[in-house]
Amino acid sequence: MGLALPAAPGTARRRSLPSRRTARHRLVPDGGVEWARGRDLASFEGDGDYTVGAKLGRLPEGRFVIADIVRGRWGPDRRDAIIAGTASLDSTCARISLPQDPGQAGRTQELYLSRQLAGYRVASSPETGDKITRTDWNTALIAELRAFPYGTHDDQVDALSRAFSLLINQRPMRISDAALASV
Structure with a gap:
C-alpha cells in the first residue's frame, strides 16, 4: 500500500504504486532504483496551469x-x-529538480524553494530549448501526452522531462564493496 496525501479540492487523489504485485511479480524492485522528482511550477489557484511533481525512477537494468x-x-x-x-x-532517496525562470525573480524563487528543501538533494536549471526537444497515471497524464505539444496543458510533460534529464545526465558514483573494504 502506498502513502497518500489528502487531495486538494478539484484535484485527483495522490497515490503511489505498490513496490510489488505479489512476492513473485515485482512492479518496482525494492532496491537499486535511482529516483528523481521533476517539478513544473505554477502559482494560480483554481485555474490556469498546473503545478506538477513527477517521480521517475531508473531501474537497475536501465x-x-x-x-x-x-x-x-x-x-x-x-x-x-x-x-x-x-x-x-x-x-x-529522490533527487529534486526545480525549474529556474529567467531573471531575478526566478533566481529568488529557486533560492527560497532550495532553502525550504534543506537536507534534500535539490538541483535547479533554467528551461532551455523548445518543449518538443525537452521531452525525449492516470487519465490526465495520458491525455496530456497524447495532446502534446498542441494541448492546453503541458505541465506533466515538463515535470517528467526534468526528472528524466536529471537521471540521464548525472549517473551516480558507484564504489565497489572491494574498494571500500580496502580503505
Whole structure:
C-alpha cells in the first residue's frame, strides 16, 4: 500500500504504486532504483496551469518507471507546502529538480524553494530549448501526452522531462564493496 496525501479540492487523489504485485511479480524492485522528482511550477489557484511533481525512477537494468504524479492548481503557499510534504514522503532517496525562470525573480524563487528543501538533494536549471526537444497515471497524464505539444496543458510533460534529464545526465558514483573494504 502506498502513502497518500489528502487531495486538494478539484484535484485527483495522490497515490503511489505498490513496490510489488505479489512476492513473485515485482512492479518496482525494492532496491537499486535511482529516483528523481521533476517539478513544473505554477502559482494560480483554481485555474490556469498546473503545478506538477513527477517521480521517475531508473531501474537497475536501465528501464524507466513513472512512480507518482502530484498535480494541482494551488496558490504559492499551498504549492510550497505540498512540495515540502512530497519531498518528505519521497525521503532523501529522490533527487529534486526545480525549474529556474529567467531573471531575478526566478533566481529568488529557486533560492527560497532550495532553502525550504534543506537536507534534500535539490538541483535547479533554467528551461532551455523548445518543449518538443525537452521531452525525449492516470487519465490526465495520458491525455496530456497524447495532446502534446498542441494541448492546453503541458505541465506533466515538463515535470517528467526534468526528472528524466536529471537521471540521464548525472549517473551516480558507484564504489565497489572491494574498494571500500580496502580503505
